[in-house]
Amino acid sequence: xxxxxxxxxYLVTQMGNDKSIKCEQNLGHDTxxxxxxxxxxFLKIMFSYxxxxxxxxxxxxNRFSPKSPDKAHLNxxxxxxxxxxxxxxxxxxxxxxxxxxGPGTRLTVL
Amino acid sequence: GENVEQHPxxxxxxxxxxxxxxxxxxxxxxxxxxxxxQELGKRPQLIIDIRSNVGEKKDQRIAVTLNKTAKHxxxxxxxxxxxxxxxxxxxxxxxxxYKLTFGKGTLLTVNP
Numbered sequence: 001x002x003x004x005x006x007x008x009x010y011l012v013t014q015m016g017n018d019k020s021i022k023c024e025q026n027l028g029h030d031t032x033x034x035x036x037x038x039x040x041x042f043l044k045i046m047f048s049y050x051x052x053x054x055x056x057x058x059x060x061x062n063r064f065s066p067k068s069p070d071k072a073h074l075n076x077x078x079x080x081x082x083x084x085x086x087x088x089x090x091x092x093x094x095x096x097x098x099x100x101x102g103p104g105t106r107l108t109v110l
Numbered sequence: 111g112e113n114v115e116q117h118p119x120x121x122x123x124x125x126x127x128x129x130x131x132x133x134x135x136x137x138x139x140x141x142x143x144x145x146x147x148q149e150l151g152k153r154p155q156l157i158i159d160i161r162s163n164v165g166e167k168k169d170q171r172i173a174v175t176l177n178k179t180a181k182h183x184x185x186x187x188x189x190x191x192x193x194x195x196x197x198x199x200x201x202x203x204x205x206x207x208y209k210l211t212f213g214k215g216t217l218l219t220v221n222p
Contacts (some may be wrong), residue, residue, distance in 0.1 A: 031208065040214070041148075041198060041214075042212070042215070043154065043212040043215075044216055045210060045211075049207065056209050083213055090153065090154070094208055095158065097142050097144070097161075097203075097206065097208055097209065098142075098144070098156050098159065099156070100152060100156075101155070103152075103153050104153055
Protein backbone atom coordinates (compact mmCIF):
# COMPACT_ATOMS: atom_id res chain seq x y z
CA UNK A 1 0.00 0.00 0.00
CA UNK A 2 2.87 2.36 -0.84
CA UNK A 3 1.53 5.91 -1.22
CA UNK A 4 3.82 7.04 -4.06
CA UNK A 5 5.50 4.33 -6.11
CA UNK A 6 8.00 4.47 -8.94
CA UNK A 7 9.29 1.91 -11.42
CA UNK A 8 11.95 0.90 -12.03
CA UNK A 9 14.03 1.40 -8.88
CA TYR A 10 17.27 1.11 -10.84
CA LEU A 11 17.90 1.82 -14.50
CA VAL A 12 21.25 1.28 -16.20
CA THR A 13 21.48 2.14 -19.87
CA GLN A 14 23.78 3.27 -22.63
CA MET A 15 24.19 6.80 -23.91
CA GLY A 16 21.79 7.63 -26.72
CA ASN A 17 19.04 5.27 -25.54
CA ASP A 18 15.47 6.31 -24.72
CA LYS A 19 13.98 5.30 -21.38
CA SER A 20 10.87 5.90 -19.26
CA ILE A 21 10.21 6.06 -15.54
CA LYS A 22 6.70 5.55 -14.20
CA CYS A 23 5.08 7.05 -11.11
CA GLU A 24 1.78 6.31 -9.44
CA GLN A 25 0.15 7.73 -6.31
CA ASN A 26 -2.86 6.34 -4.45
CA LEU A 27 -3.34 9.34 -2.15
CA GLY A 28 -5.96 11.03 -4.29
CA HIS A 29 -3.70 14.05 -4.74
CA ASP A 30 -4.24 16.50 -7.60
CA THR A 31 -0.62 17.56 -8.07
CA UNK A 32 2.41 15.49 -9.03
CA UNK A 33 6.06 16.42 -9.52
CA UNK A 34 9.36 15.18 -10.91
CA UNK A 35 12.61 16.10 -9.17
CA UNK A 36 16.21 15.35 -10.09
CA UNK A 37 18.77 14.72 -7.32
CA UNK A 38 22.33 14.88 -8.58
CA UNK A 39 25.47 13.30 -7.16
CA UNK A 40 25.87 16.20 -4.72
CA UNK A 41 22.37 15.51 -3.37
CA PHE A 42 20.96 18.74 -4.79
CA LEU A 43 17.19 18.40 -5.28
CA LYS A 44 15.74 20.37 -8.18
CA ILE A 45 12.21 20.47 -9.51
CA MET A 46 11.77 19.56 -13.15
CA PHE A 47 8.02 19.42 -13.80
CA SER A 48 4.69 19.59 -12.04
CA TYR A 49 1.22 18.57 -13.17
CA UNK A 50 -2.09 19.52 -11.59
CA UNK A 51 -5.04 17.40 -12.69
CA UNK A 52 -3.15 16.31 -15.82
CA UNK A 53 -2.23 19.91 -16.71
CA UNK A 54 1.41 21.02 -16.82
CA UNK A 55 1.89 23.87 -14.32
CA UNK A 56 5.63 23.92 -13.70
CA UNK A 57 8.19 23.39 -16.45
CA UNK A 58 11.67 24.32 -15.31
CA UNK A 59 14.66 24.81 -17.57
CA UNK A 60 14.97 21.18 -18.58
CA UNK A 61 16.28 19.90 -21.95
CA ASN A 62 13.42 19.02 -24.27
CA ARG A 63 14.77 15.45 -24.32
CA PHE A 64 12.75 15.13 -21.11
CA SER A 65 9.02 14.80 -21.65
CA PRO A 66 6.52 14.23 -18.84
CA LYS A 67 3.16 12.64 -19.49
CA SER A 68 0.17 12.44 -17.17
CA PRO A 69 -2.48 10.02 -18.44
CA ASP A 70 -4.59 10.68 -15.34
CA LYS A 71 -4.10 12.50 -12.07
CA ALA A 72 -2.77 9.39 -10.31
CA HIS A 73 0.06 8.84 -12.79
CA LEU A 74 2.96 10.95 -14.00
CA ASN A 75 5.55 9.35 -16.24
CA UNK A 76 8.88 10.72 -17.41
CA UNK A 77 10.30 9.84 -20.80
CA UNK A 78 13.91 10.69 -21.62
CA UNK A 79 15.25 10.63 -25.19
CA UNK A 80 18.87 10.37 -26.29
CA UNK A 81 20.24 9.82 -22.80
CA UNK A 82 23.48 11.60 -21.89
CA UNK A 83 26.07 10.91 -19.18
CA UNK A 84 24.91 14.01 -17.29
CA UNK A 85 21.42 12.55 -16.95
CA UNK A 86 22.76 10.10 -14.38
CA UNK A 87 20.99 10.94 -11.11
CA UNK A 88 18.22 9.84 -8.81
CA UNK A 89 14.79 10.91 -10.08
CA UNK A 90 12.06 11.37 -7.49
CA UNK A 91 8.38 11.59 -8.15
CA UNK A 92 6.23 13.38 -5.56
CA UNK A 93 2.58 14.23 -5.05
CA UNK A 94 0.66 16.72 -2.95
CA UNK A 95 -2.91 17.54 -2.07
CA UNK A 96 -1.95 20.74 -0.32
CA UNK A 97 1.43 21.98 0.85
CA UNK A 98 3.09 18.75 2.00
CA UNK A 99 4.76 16.80 -0.77
CA UNK A 100 5.08 13.02 -0.50
CA UNK A 101 8.03 11.55 -2.33
CA GLY A 102 8.36 8.23 -4.09
CA PRO A 103 11.32 5.91 -3.40
CA GLY A 104 13.36 7.26 -6.31
CA THR A 105 14.76 5.79 -9.52
CA ARG A 106 18.54 5.65 -9.78
CA LEU A 107 19.42 6.22 -13.44
CA THR A 108 22.95 5.39 -14.56
CA VAL A 109 23.98 6.28 -18.09
CA LEU A 110 27.11 4.50 -19.33
CA GLY B 111 13.88 33.13 -9.27
CA GLU B 112 14.01 32.15 -5.62
CA ASN B 113 17.46 31.49 -4.14
CA VAL B 114 17.87 29.42 -0.96
CA GLU B 115 21.12 29.24 0.96
CA GLN B 116 21.58 26.56 3.63
CA HIS B 117 24.31 26.34 6.28
CA PRO B 118 26.24 24.47 7.40
CA UNK B 119 26.76 21.84 4.71
CA UNK B 120 27.95 19.34 7.33
CA UNK B 121 27.31 19.22 11.07
CA UNK B 122 28.66 16.73 13.59
CA UNK B 123 27.33 16.65 17.16
CA UNK B 124 27.49 14.36 20.17
CA UNK B 125 24.41 12.42 21.14
CA UNK B 126 22.25 14.54 23.43
CA UNK B 127 23.52 17.86 22.07
CA UNK B 128 21.40 20.30 20.06
CA UNK B 129 21.77 20.91 16.33
CA UNK B 130 20.80 24.05 14.43
CA UNK B 131 20.58 24.40 10.64
CA UNK B 132 19.91 27.78 9.02
CA UNK B 133 18.47 28.83 5.69
CA UNK B 134 18.07 32.19 4.01
CA UNK B 135 15.85 33.00 1.07
CA UNK B 136 15.66 35.84 -1.41
CA UNK B 137 12.01 36.38 -2.33
CA UNK B 138 9.99 38.20 0.35
CA UNK B 139 6.78 36.78 -1.18
CA UNK B 140 7.76 33.25 -0.04
CA UNK B 141 5.09 31.90 2.28
CA UNK B 142 5.77 28.23 2.99
CA UNK B 143 8.90 26.78 4.58
CA UNK B 144 9.20 22.98 4.99
CA UNK B 145 12.10 20.90 6.25
CA UNK B 146 12.76 17.45 4.82
CA UNK B 147 14.91 14.63 6.21
CA GLN B 148 16.57 12.19 3.83
CA GLU B 149 18.26 9.09 5.23
CA LEU B 150 20.91 7.40 3.13
CA GLY B 151 19.35 5.75 0.08
CA LYS B 152 15.84 6.77 1.09
CA ARG B 153 13.28 9.32 -0.02
CA PRO B 154 12.99 12.83 1.47
CA GLN B 155 10.31 13.01 4.15
CA LEU B 156 8.69 16.09 5.65
CA ILE B 157 9.55 16.53 9.32
CA ILE B 158 8.16 19.98 10.04
CA ASP B 159 6.91 23.01 8.16
CA ILE B 160 5.93 26.59 8.90
CA ARG B 161 3.91 29.22 7.10
CA SER B 162 4.70 32.90 6.85
CA ASN B 163 2.05 33.95 9.37
CA VAL B 164 3.73 31.97 12.18
CA GLY B 165 7.05 32.72 13.89
CA GLU B 166 7.76 29.38 15.52
CA LYS B 167 6.51 25.81 15.50
CA LYS B 168 7.47 22.85 17.67
CA ASP B 169 6.98 19.11 17.38
CA GLN B 170 8.59 17.18 20.22
CA ARG B 171 12.38 17.49 19.77
CA ILE B 172 12.26 19.54 16.59
CA ALA B 173 11.32 23.19 16.10
CA VAL B 174 11.43 25.70 13.29
CA THR B 175 11.72 29.46 13.66
CA LEU B 176 11.04 32.02 10.95
CA ASN B 177 12.26 35.61 10.73
CA LYS B 178 10.43 37.17 7.79
CA THR B 179 12.14 40.52 8.13
CA ALA B 180 15.58 38.98 7.84
CA LYS B 181 14.33 36.30 5.41
CA HIS B 182 15.76 33.38 7.28
CA UNK B 183 14.46 30.30 9.05
CA UNK B 184 16.11 27.66 11.16
CA UNK B 185 15.65 24.04 12.19
CA UNK B 186 16.43 23.18 15.80
CA UNK B 187 16.84 19.59 16.97
CA UNK B 188 17.27 19.04 20.71
CA UNK B 189 18.54 15.93 22.52
CA UNK B 190 19.91 14.51 19.29
CA UNK B 191 19.99 10.75 18.79
CA UNK B 192 22.01 8.61 16.35
CA UNK B 193 18.84 8.01 14.31
CA UNK B 194 18.70 11.76 13.63
CA UNK B 195 21.76 11.28 11.39
CA UNK B 196 20.66 12.15 7.83
CA UNK B 197 20.70 14.92 5.24
CA UNK B 198 18.30 17.74 6.08
CA UNK B 199 16.90 20.03 3.39
CA UNK B 200 15.14 23.32 3.83
CA UNK B 201 12.79 24.47 1.10
CA UNK B 202 10.77 27.53 0.19
CA UNK B 203 7.69 28.09 -1.94
CA UNK B 204 5.60 31.04 -3.07
CA UNK B 205 1.88 31.09 -3.67
CA UNK B 206 -0.42 28.16 -4.16
CA UNK B 207 1.37 25.99 -6.72
CA TYR B 208 3.79 24.76 -4.04
CA LYS B 209 6.82 24.82 -6.30
CA LEU B 210 9.61 24.03 -3.83
CA THR B 211 13.08 25.49 -4.13
CA PHE B 212 15.43 23.45 -1.97
CA GLY B 213 18.60 24.38 -0.13
CA LYS B 214 21.66 22.27 -0.84
CA GLY B 215 21.27 20.14 2.26
CA THR B 216 23.07 19.61 5.57
CA LEU B 217 24.60 16.26 6.44
CA LEU B 218 23.99 15.82 10.17
CA THR B 219 26.00 13.17 11.98
CA VAL B 220 25.12 12.34 15.58
CA ASN B 221 27.96 10.51 17.29
CA PRO B 222 26.97 8.05 20.05
